[in-house]
Amino acid sequence: MDIVVCIKRVPATDAAIKIAADGKSIDPAGVQFELNAYDEFALEQALRIKDQLGAGSVTVVTIGPKEAQKELRDALARGADKAVLLTTDQWVYDGASTAAALAAWIKTTPCQLVLCGRQAVDSDNNQLPANLAGRLGFACVTEAGKLTLDNGTFTAERDIEGAREVVSARTPAVISCQKGLNEPRYANLKGIMAAKKKPFEESPAQLGAPAVEIVSLALPPARAAGRIVGEGAAAVPALIAALREAKLL
Amino acid sequence: MSNVIVIAEVRGGKLKRPSLEAVTAALQLATASGGKVHAIACGSGLDAACADLASSGVHKVVAIDGPAFANYSSDGYAKAIAEQAKAAGAAAVLMAHTAMGKDLLPRVSALLDGAIVTDAIAVSCEGGVFGAQRPVFAGKATMTARAAKAPFCASLRPNNFAAASGGGSAEISKVAAPAGDLLAVVKEIVASGSDRTPLQEAKVVVSGGRGLKEPQHFKLIEDLAAAFGPGVAAVGASRAVVDAGWRPHREQVGQTGKVVSPPLYIAIGISGAIQHIAGMRTARTIVAINKDADAPIFKIADFGIVGDAFEVVPALTKAVAEIVQHK
Numbered sequence: 001m002d003i004v005v006c007i008k009r010v011p012a013t014d015a016a017i018k019i020a021a022d023g024k025s026i027d028p029a030g031v032q033f034e035l036n037a038y039d040e041f042a043l044e045q046a047l048r049i050k051d052q053l054g055a056g057s058v059t060v061v062t063i064g065p066k067e068a069q070k071e072l073r074d075a076l077a078r079g080a081d082k083a084v085l086l087t088t089d090q091w092v093y094d095g096a097s098t099a100a101a102l103a104a105w106i107k108t109t110p111c112q113l114v115l116c117g118r119q120a121v122d123s124d125n126n127q128l129p130a131n132l133a134g135r136l137g138f139a140c141v142t143e144a145g146k147l148t149l150d151n152g153t154f155t156a157e158r159d160i161e162g163a164r165e166v167v168s169a170r171t172p173a174v175i176s177c178q179k180g181l182n183e184p185r186y187a188n189l190k191g192i193m194a195a196k197k198k199p200f201e202e203s204p205a206q207l208g209a210p211a212v213e214i215v216s217l218a219l220p221p222a223r224a225a226g227r228i229v230g231e232g233a234a235a236v237p238a239l240i241a242a243l244r245e246a247k248l249l
Numbered sequence: 250m251s252n253v254i255v256i257a258e259v260r261g262g263k264l265k266r267p268s269l270e271a272v273t274a275a276l277q278l279a280t281a282s283g284g285k286v287h288a289i290a291c292g293s294g295l296d297a298a299c300a301d302l303a304s305s306g307v308h309k310v311v312a313i314d315g316p317a318f319a320n321y322s323s324d325g326y327a328k329a330i331a332e333q334a335k336a337a338g339a340a341a342v343l344m345a346h347t348a349m350g351k352d353l354l355p356r357v358s359a360l361l362d363g364a365i366v367t368d369a370i371a372v373s374c375e376g377g378v379f380g381a382q383r384p385v386f387a388g389k390a391t392m393t394a395r396a397a398k399a400p401f402c403a404s405l406r407p408n409n410f411a412a413a414s415g416g417g418s419a420e421i422s423k424v425a426a427p428a429g430d431l432l433a434v435v436k437e438i439v440a441s442g443s444d445r446t447p448l449q450e451a452k453v454v455v456s457g458g459r460g461l462k463e464p465q466h467f468k469l470i471e472d473l474a475a476a477f478g479p480g481v482a483a484v485g486a487s488r489a490v491v492d493a494g495w496r497p498h499r500e501q502v503g504q505t506g507k508v509v510s511p512p513l514y515i516a517i518g519i520s521g522a523i524q525h526i527a528g529m530r531t532a533r534t535i536v537a538i539n540k541d542a543d544a545p546i547f548k549i550a551d552f553g554i555v556g557d558a559f560e561v562v563p564a565l566t567k568a569v570a571e572i573v574q575h576k
Contacts, residue, residue: 011386013505013524014522014523016389016523017386017390019390026390037505038505093385093392095355096359096363096364096398099355121386121505122385123385124367124368124385124386125368126351126367126368127354127355127365127367127404128355129355130323130352130353130354130355130356130359131356132359133323133324133356134324134327134355134358135359138432139432139433140356141323141352142323142351143352155436158352159441159499160347160348160349160438161265161347161348161449161450162440162441162446162447163438163440163441164438164441165321165435165438166435166437166438167434167435168435168436169432169433169434170433173432178498179505180498209397211363211364211396211397211398212364212365212366212394212396212397212398213394213397214393214394215393215394215395216392216393217390217393218390218393219389219390220388220389220530220531223530223535223549223551224551226535226547226549226550226552226553227552227553228542228547228553228554228555230554231555231556232554232556232560233556233560233563233564235561236568237568239565240568240569242551243513243534243536243552246534246551248453248512248513249569249573
């Protein structure tokens, strides 16, 4: 099976966010970037499926800045066979135009399965996988926490409100991966050396105009200062009184 | 052609409450755009849910009803909904940002080749241009965006709009669910606990962290949640305790877990890492209980108690239970 894994370079989850002077993007100064946490599960799942089948290929693709070479190289070192960097110097935040560009690229490459992280932790859209599947006419399961593949069909499980959904589907498909799907591996020295010889393609992304324009990006209003109602169990009545006054009890 | 569509979520024959919140937002948009609100529901046996929709204030209800749609299928539902949305002259399409909304709306949007924003906390229509506000970076920043393409699709964060109770009795039009080739279909729904309240729909979220010292001490958290009465409170957890394997990932609140905005959030033994605060800072009222008076959680808490969770929480549980029982 030929598998495409969509990844994204994003600010680290422990990064504090500052708004840039244009009021529409973040100030990257001092911000560490990393592979989007959920994409780690997508890459790992792709590598496991290839191992399970003993055949096929894993291609990692991203639409992002030149610097995303680092995350792609890391994916190659973990075991992906090929990397594709579709470059843009814009922040990739718009799901519709990104999905359209990815769909156009996927149509040019052998692919029966697309794996993505459930969402990128910068734009937090959680919309690209299903949007992409719609454009490709592929089956889709989002936020899969468990995945079993069997001869062109698969079963995926996903958490819904208060329950778990078991979804049966067939390839070609797009699956977005939830935390807990697997335990991602890290690159070892042998993998890092091997990665240097693997195919790495780079070309400008064919991104159309964003379907959604950013008017502004702002820090949320600071919460009004609260108060310590007291210390220890003795403070419970004061807390109860405050909650009753706020009509929460 | 300025109509606003609400995709209603029906589970087990019942209309989900966040869909009524989407109706509220749709009515607001339709007033500004000069259009009507059409609700579209998919499933099998939709009469009760459609009756609830018809009396919510919408102008029309379309029920795509039939055995072929007994089980949710993202591709099957999306195709049928997109066709109805086109026929209704959709300028905007709204749905709740629930597990189904996240799975379904982006596909509908792709089929309509429109614009989409997800997890919106506010929507607008000014001069015929639709827009939305949404948290990004897990709430560390807020994006204000506007559509540059039509139709405009938006999924709405639960608990951010009042549920519609507009009255009225809208016309219900029935369409047979198309029998056809479905690519992905739900085979089974397994309850993940007795009658656990979903984290993102709960009125109260009680979360625990490392300060509880041992996984079994989460009983304190569960007891406090239970004291609020059935179906009111849900249990949450910090990333640290989820990564340590104490609690399942579905309970994680924060940037790589769930983002919640309940009326009341109670953080117990949680220091307040950036990661965690991103997931709960929009709660209306935040209560923190922590031994460390300098913990960052107190900077965003409305009410704090400095103290040992093992001493404070049982007393709080008892006090809450007494009030709830006498209601």
